[in-house]
Amino acid sequence: MSEAAIEVRGLTKAYGKVQAVAGVDLTIAAGEIFALLGPNGAGKTTTVEILEGYIKRDSGSVRVLGHDPAKNAIALKRRIGIVAQENSPDPFLTVREMVRMIAGTYPAPRPADEVIELVGLTDKARTRAGRLSGGQQRRLDVACALVGDPDLLFLDEPTTGFDPDARLEAWAMVRGLRDLGKTVLLTTHYMDEAQQLADRVAVIASGRIIAEGTPDTLGGRGHAASRIRFRRPTGGPPLPDTVAARATEQEGQVTLSIDDPVPLLNALTGWAIAHSIALEGLEVTRPSLEDTYLALIGADRAGGTA
Amino acid sequence: MIAWPGSVLHHLRFINLSFWRNPGAAFFGVVFPLMILTINSLVFGGAKIPMHGHTVTAASFYVAGMSVFAVVMTCFTNLAVTILFDRDMGRLKRIRGTPTAVSAYVTARLLFAMAMGLLASMLCVAEGVAFFGVTIALPDLGAFVVTVLAGSACLAALSLAVVSVIPNAQAGPAMLNAVTFPILFVSNVFYPVDRLPAWLNAIANALPIRPLATATVGAFFGGGISLPSLSVLGIWGVVGAVIAAARFRWQPRR
Numbered sequence: 001m002s003e004a005a006i007e008v009r010g011l012t013k014a015y016g017k018v019q020a021v022a023g024v025d026l027t028i029a030a031g032e033i034f035a036l037l038g039p040n041g042a043g044k045t046t047t048v049e050i051l052e053g054y055i056k057r058d059s060g061s062v063r064v065l066g067h068d069p070a071k072n073a074i075a076l077k078r079r080i081g082i083v084a085q086e087n088s089p090d091p092f093l094t095v096r097e098m099v100r101m102i103a104g105t106y107p108a109p110r111p112a113d114e115v116i117e118l119v120g121l122t123d124k125a126r127t128r129a130g131r132l133s134g135g136q137q138r139r140l141d142v143a144c145a146l147v148g149d150p151d152l153l154f155l156d157e158p159t160t161g162f163d164p165d166a167r168l169e170a171w172a173m174v175r176g177l178r179d180l181g182k183t184v185l186l187t188t189h190y191m192d193e194a195q196q197l198a199d200r201v202a203v204i205a206s207g208r209i210i211a212e213g214t215p216d217t218l219g220g221r222g223h224a225a226s227r228i229r230f231r232r233p234t235g236g237p238p239l240p241d242t243v244a245a246r247a248t249e250q251e252g253q254v255t256l257s258i259d260d261p262v263p264l265l266n267a268l269t270g271w272a273i274a275h276s277i278a279l280e281g282l283e284v285t286r287p288s289l290e291d292t293y294l295a296l297i298g299a300d301r302a303g304g305t306a
Numbered sequence: 307m308i309a310w311p312g313s314v315l316h317h318l319r320f321i322n323l324s325f326w327r328n329p330g331a332a333f334f335g336v337v338f339p340l341m342i343l344t345i346n347s348l349v350f351g352g353a354k355i356p357m358h359g360h361t362v363t364a365a366s367f368y369v370a371g372m373s374v375f376a377v378v379m380t381c382f383t384n385l386a387v388t389i390l391f392d393r394d395m396g397r398l399k400r401i402r403g404t405p406t407a408v409s410a411y412v413t414a415r416l417l418f419a420m421a422m423g424l425l426a427s428m429l430c431v432a433e434g435v436a437f438f439g440v441t442i443a444l445p446d447l448g449a450f451v452v453t454v455l456a457g458s459a460c461l462a463a464l465s466l467a468v469v470s471v472i473p474n475a476q477a478g479p480a481m482l483n484a485v486t487f488p489i490l491f492v493s494n495v496f497y498p499v500d501r502l503p504a505w506l507n508a509i510a511n512a513l514p515i516r517p518l519a520t521a522t523v524g525a526f527f528g529g530g531i532s533l534p535s536l537s538v539l540g541i542w543g544v545v546g547a548v549i550a551a552a553r554f555r556w557q558p559r560r
Contacts (some may be wrong), residue, residue: 039547052403054399054402054403054557077320077403078405079405082403084396084397084399084400084403085396085398086395087399087400088395089397090320090324090392090397092323092324092327092328093320093324093327097320097323100320101316101320102400104316104406105313105316105401105404105405106404107408108404126329144400148404149403178504237374271324
């Protein structure tokens with residue numbers, strides 16, 4: 001587990017005057033599910049397509065499973081599986097034919113029917129791919145990516161356009177990949193997806209990695225302040241001093257922010273019980289991954305456009 | 307390790323499966339030329355026209371002409387349209403994400419288009435012989451097959467080159483037909499063309515379809531293999547291959 005599946009140093013790529021990737025460093029351990037987050041145009045797909053061997057980098061060093069994708073493309077492709085964006089199957093081939101077509105390109109593929117079962121398409125094996133729903137086609141994409149029995153999977157926005165049910169199914173499938181010991185590089189702009197699936201995440205903006213960590217600690221999220229919110233009845237008794245000192249109140253909605261919420265909550269609930277106040281809408285929240293992400297992206301936009 | 311010929315055969319198998327289930331591809335490549343051959347032969351087939359010093363029936367001229375039309379439709383237009391759709395829909399990109407050697411996949415596409423060109427032209431011959439009293443001597447058929455295969459290879463190479471300048475699949479059929487039909491009409495395909503203005507004649511002879519038609523009609527009526535015409539096809543084929551090798555894209559422009 002110590003060997004890195006992906007090792008990237010100082011990666012750059014420009015399209016004309018647009019610097020799509022401006023010095024990316026990235027290390028992804030074998031067996032890890034790693035999510036690359038970022039807004040459209042941040043350099044996510046360009047970075048991933050360089051790792052996959054689709055496009056050539058301008059500079060920097062890249063090792064994927066020990067190969068340089070720009071040099072050993074075929075040797076590398078025997079060990080990776082790709083679920084790309086906008087990747088529809090041949091509509092005139094059945095699910096089984098499609099999987100066999102891809103399987104036949106690998107040296108030691110898994111049996112087609114086994115992979116079809118893994119993605120839950122067994123009852124559609126004889127259906128033409130053109131007649132599958134969007135979610136089923138995406139599962140067929142995953143079957144095609146798995147059939148070569150790769151060590152590393154690239155999933156580029158695998159659930160974009162899915163309904164909530166299909167997304168839950170897809171997540172279960174990706175967790176299954178972890179159990180198979182695969183390394184997964186996932187790109188997404190759904191923060192709940194990264195929170196649910198990823199061991200580690202990195203945020204890319206303007207072609208650079210601006211933060212990296214576990215979903216729970218990204219961007220200092222692990223020790224960020226908690227936020228307490230509740231409604232105070234109009235005309236009620238004044239708040240205890242410790243609470244009032246930190247609170248902002250707007251139309252009865254009290255909000256306060258504190259690193260260690262426990263003593264303050266104790267004071268607050270003691271005050272509420274003493275005055276028989278219900279503390280309507282009481283909530284204690286940590287910043288979500290989405291809050292953290294938006295703050296990081298916002299800071300990048302504010303500072304990076306000079 | 308998968309051997310290169312095995313990889314070509316593997317992709318040929320699935321390209322073939324998909325082609326015959328694709329109504330557009332199968333119709334325009336194979337059925338459409340046969341339809342025009344039938345209509346032309348029913349309407350004008352009995353007429354006598356002079357050809358290479360002797361008089362032949364119009365039906366036998368149409369067999370040769372429609373064979374060329376079929377080759378243009380399968381190897382140029384149809385190959386380009388299917389590649390454009392495969393490119394737009396990410397299918398080429400998916401193939402390129404597998405360990406398939408690029409050369410093996412491209413070879414499979416080319417060989418399949420050439421096989422369909424030959425099949426469609428043979429069906430034209432078979433229809434003419436079976437229904438319109440057309441006759442062809444066996445040695446002439448050999449020269450005819452060689453000529454059709456040379457034309458198929460040339461047009462397929464040009465097809466792979468032309469897709470690099472077509473932005474997307476929507477634009478494909480219109481742009482391809484705008485190129486092929488004017489050339490077809492001055493190229494001895496739909497009817498014998500012998501009174502073109504000199505400048506138009508020179509242009510038609512420099513483009514690949516007219517030499518292919520000249521060679522195919524010549525072979526059909528006992529003229530053997532026309533090396534001058536095939537040389538023109540060879541030059542165009544090399545030009546196509548060089549452009550394709552340099553400019554071919556595996557995914558849509560972003």
